[in-house]
Amino acid sequence: MADFTLALSRNGIKDILVTLADRAAGKVNSDPVPLGTSVSYTVSTSWRFEVGDLFFAPMIELNETDFVLDFHFKFRIEVPKIEVGGQTVCFAKPFGEVSCVTLPVITLYDGGVFEFDIGIDGFRSEIEGAIDFQIVHFKPEESDQLDTTIRFFWENRVSNAFAETPEVSDFFAMAMKQGWELRIIPGWMDFDLIDEPGTIAGQFERELSNAITTWGADLSASDRNALLDLSGDLTTLIEGLLDIHDDHDTWILARISELGIVREVAKILSDRLGFFYLVKLLHEQKFPISEDIPFSEDIPPVRFEISNAALTIEPEELRIEVDIKAPDL
Amino acid sequence: MQKNSQAFKREHFPSHLVGALTYIMWNVPAAGDYLISAWVSDKPFREFPLKAGQEDLNSFAHIDVATPKFTRNVAPEIQIGAKGTVIFYCSGGFREFRITVTQKSDGGEKEIFNSEHLSRGDHFVMVPIVSGKYDFTVDSKKQPGTITVRSSSEKKTPASQLEPKQATATDGGLSPDKIELRPGQPLVLEIQTSKKFEITLLRDKPTPKRIRTIPTPNSPA
Numbered sequence A: 001m002a003d004f005t006l007a008l009s010r011n012g013i014k015d016i017l018v019t020l021a022d023r024a025a026g027k028v029n030s031d032p033v034p035l036g037t038s039v040s041y042t043v044s045t046s047w048r049f050e051v052g053d054l055f056f057a058p059m060i061e062l063n064e065t066d067f068v069l070d071f072h073f074k075f076r077i078e079v080p081k082i083e084v085g086g087q088t089v090c091f092a093k094p095f096g097e098v099s100c101v102t103l104p105v106i107t108l109y110d111g112g113v114f115e116f117d118i119g120i121d122g123f124r125s126e127i128e129g130a131i132d133f134q135i136v137h138f139k140p141e142e143s144d145q146l147d148t149t150i151r152f153f154w155e156n157r158v159s160n161a162f163a164e165t166p167e168v169s170d171f172f173a174m175a176m177k178q179g180w181e182l183r184i185i186p187g188w189m190d191f192d193l194i195d196e197p198g199t200i201a202g203q204f205e206r207e208l209s210n211a212i213t214t215w216g217a218d219l220s221a222s223d224r225n226a227l228l229d230l231s232g233d234l235t236t237l238i239e240g241l242l243d244i245h246d247d248h249d250t251w252i253l254a255r256i257s258e259l260g261i262v263r264e265v266a267k268i269l270s271d272r273l274g275f276f277y278l279v280k281l282l283h284e285q286k287f288p289i290s291e292d293i294p295f296s297e298d299i300p301p302v303r304f305e306i307s308n309a310a311l312t313i314e315p316e317e318l319r320i321e322v323d324i325k326a327p328d329l
Numbered sequence B: 001m002q003k004n005s006q007a008f009k010r011e012h013f014p015s016h017l018v019g020a021l022t023y024i025m026w027n028v029p030a031a032g033d034y035l036i037s038a039w040v041s042d043k044p045f046r047e048f049p050l051k052a053g054q055e056d057l058n059s060f061a062h063i064d065v066a067t068p069k070f071t072r073n074v075a076p077e078i079q080i081g082a083k084g085t086v087i088f089y090c091s092g093g094f095r096e097f098r099i100t101v102t103q104k105s106d107g108g109e110k111e112i113f114n115s116e117h118l119s120r121g122d123h124f125v126m127v128p129i130v131s132g133k134y135d136f137t138v139d140s141k142k143q144p145g146t147i148t149v150r151s152s153s154e155k156k157t158p159a160s161q162l163e164p165k166q167a168t169a170t171d172g173g174l175s176p177d178k179i180e181l182r183p184g185q186p187l188v189l190e191i192q193t194s195k196k197f198e199i200t201l202l203r204d205k206p207t208p209k210r211i212r213t214i215p216t217p218n219s220p221a
Helices: A010-024 A146-155 A166-175 A197-213 A221-231 A234-241 A248-258 A261-275 B005-009
Strands: A004-009 A026-029 A033-035 A039-050 A053-056 A060-079 A082-084 A088-092 A098-102 A106-109 A112-138 A179-190 A277-282 A284-287 A302-313 A317-325 B012-014 B022-027 B032-040 B043-055 B060-064 B078-082 B085-089 B098-105 B108-114 B123-126 B132-138 B141-149 B165-170 B173-175 B178-181 B187-192 B197-201
Touching (some): A010 A053, A010 A277, A088 B123, A088 B187, A112 A197, A112 A277, A112 A302, A166 A277, A179 A302, A221 B005, B022 B098, B032 B085, B060 B078, B165 B178
Parallel strands (some): B043 B078, B060 B085, B165 B187
Antiparallel strands (some): A004 A317, A026 A039, A033 A039, A039 A060, A053 A060, A060 A112, A082 A106, A088 A098, A284 A302, A302 A317, B012 B197, B022 B085, B022 B123, B032 B043, B098 B108, B123 B187, B132 B141, B132 B197, B165 B173
């Protein structure tokens, strides 16, 4: 028989998972990705989870949990020079023979950098999956994951406001200490990154079209139309530079897959999520004798150590049984 | 964003002037030393010494008459083969230039080319950008010949990839008399007239405003 038993109901677990889902939110900023010589783009992608229903048997199954993605594309396009001339013309000379000359090139527009942003927000993908729980006796000196995990978390935190909440700072205050942790272990997970590529492509196409209409905003309408006539249609030109052609669905999915979002998220779920404990009891617990009497050399706290802990998942609750002992003094 | 402003306003192409979007092509008659002068309103603007060497029909030289001023206002000597072709053009700016060529010899200097009097063998090239219909006039008189510049509604080819069209300018008009161009497509006119001609965009006449008739007691019902 255990010395101490902690039971968590299904609703209690869900509340904890909702908090954990907030912690699993993240953001990836890509390096500039070149597309040919004159176009590059960067994408920042943020994601979050919205927890749905849970079923306990024998692992905890997630249903109707959404994986929500926001994309922010930043394009940099070097619009090439627009020129006339340069063609070869052949004609009969008065001396009787045909010869060919090249017409001089006249630059009408000397090119420039055209930058624009496209934001595509709120794409949802339903996740199905299962998670298990594990009790881990965490020792910071034995963890090779601690530094990189903390650094990753801080560099990719959703916002300062989130990082500064008491809940999060308490979490990190405890995270460094030796103790017994209840952790989530991802079981299996299944989701399509983008359920409806046509929808995201349609939104991207509209945003691109809006962005292109801003090109040459400092030109008069007639000069801008003349340049578009000379360059070929600018949308066609830019889509050509972006290598989009007519297939926006394939293009946008290829760009997203280049970012390795799935890989990044899977890495977090499988490697780093384990670091985020749900419940933690310090290896050596200290309690003051009374709330009115603080710790001091004269009045030491009551201390005990956890010697063992075990976990059981029942249909309606999760139970943790803990053995305690008095520490060696 | 830098653009060649004058080019977008060019709607009038007189045959005797080199300006934005017009070229004049002249063939060097023989080996020797020449002095090319670009004039603005009968004032010399720039001079270019030209030396024609051994005969080479396929040689050609581009002379940008709008290039920035040279040291002492004289350009470095340009080399070309005798019977080669010189193409005068203007890379930018608002000016238009008349061109003359003087041949130097022991006996002195003699003007052998003046763009006011183009002749057989010379070529005038225009690259219209502004869409619309252009008229052809010789000595200010309308002659048969219409050039229509129309942008394509289909996927557009960049201007620099459009094949130049060729036609002939005579005293009696253009041959063929109907020419269609895309914006930025060159029209190369072979000169078979010694008269000046002009190609000008026809502007639509403004539509008169409708006058509202106010009924009077005597107006018919």
